[in-house]
Amino acid sequence: FPVTINKQTYMDTMKALHNGLLVSLEGIDGSGKSVLARNLHNALCNYSVILTKEPGGTPLGEKIRAILLGNKDTNMCPKAEFLLFAASRAEHFEKLVIPELKKGSIVISDRMADSSLVYQGYARGLSLDMINLVNTWAMNEITPQLTFYLKIDAQTAFKRIQKRNLPLTGFEKEQSFIQKTIEGFETLFAQKKNIVTLNAQDTPEALTEQALDAVKHYLTLNS
Numbered sequence: 068f069p070v071t072i073n074k075q076t077y078m079d080t081m082k083a084l085h086n087g088l089l090v091s092l093e094g095i096d097g098s099g100k101s102v103l104a105r106n107l108h109n110a111l112c113n114y115s116v117i118l119t120k121e122p123g124g125t126p127l128g129e130k131i132r133a134i135l136l137g138n139k140d141t142n143m144c145p146k147a148e149f150l151l152f153a154a155s156r157a158e159h160f161e162k163l164v165i166p167e168l169k170k171g172s173i174v175i176s177d178r179m180a181d182s183s184l185v186y187q188g189y190a191r192g193l194s195l196d197m198i199n200l201v202n203t204w205a206m207n208e209i210t211p212q213l214t215f216y217l218k219i220d221a222q223t224a225f226k227r228i229q230k231r232n233l234p235l236t237g238f239e240k241e242q243s244f245i246q247k248t249i250e251g252f253e254t255l256f257a258q259k260k261n262i263v264t265l266n267a268q269d270t271p272e273a274l275t276e277q278a279l280d281a282v283k284h285y286l287t288l289n290s
């Protein structure tokens with residue numbers, strides 16, 4: 068990618084990084100979060116940067132992920148489902164996110180707490196207050212300083228998911244569920260600060276450049 072960081076910017080931004088920087092990527096399935104997360108991680112390779120995801124990011128988190136994404140037949144109740152996502156999140160923060168932030172790293176996470184608010188809250192109908200309370204506790208009151216929201220319509224996302232030729236997870240199956248998650252993200256992010264909305268239909272290169280600019284801008288403002 069033609070994205071580089073010059074030396075002065077690098078020196079300035081290193082000052083802003085003594086407490087690390089937590090960045091999350093959010094959006095519905097098929098919005099391209101994982102590709103952007105990888106590309107942003109590569110573009111920031113001059114820094115101490117780690118790429119991680121939820122659910123997952125730790126050995127226990129990966130086991131929980133396997134339970135959650137293999138949950139096609141068990142028909143797990145929404146509360147159990149949320150508590151598993153929250154358990155993965157707590158382990159993630161304790162074992163990886165907080166130690167990395169303490170070292171001054173940039174931590175890029177493919178999904179985080181906002182996904183629970185959208186999927187288990189807006190889409191499955193659990194109490195948003197309860198989800199917020201448990202998330203805050205699981206995350207030791209730490210929240211991402213920057214969240215990239217990859218905005219996409221349901222039809223385009225569904226087509227992308229089908230093209231992958233992988234079996235669909237329980238979360239990807241129904242159009243009406245996808246529509247609820249879109250409305251959830253829109254409602255949630257209309258009320259939140261530090262959200263950078265990106266058009267998921269831009270090219271991967273353009274998305275990387277916009278995300279990198281936003282990270283640099285954030286670090287410059289806070290140095």
Ligand code: TYD
Nearest residue numbers: 096121122152178179182183186187238239
């Ligand atoms: P994701 O890693 O984006 O799926 P994949 O990499 O397989 O495309 O996320 C897995 C699914 O978990 C996704 O459908 C969203 C869902 N999810 C929740 O329902 N709640 C949460 O808190 C999180 C983090 C994810």
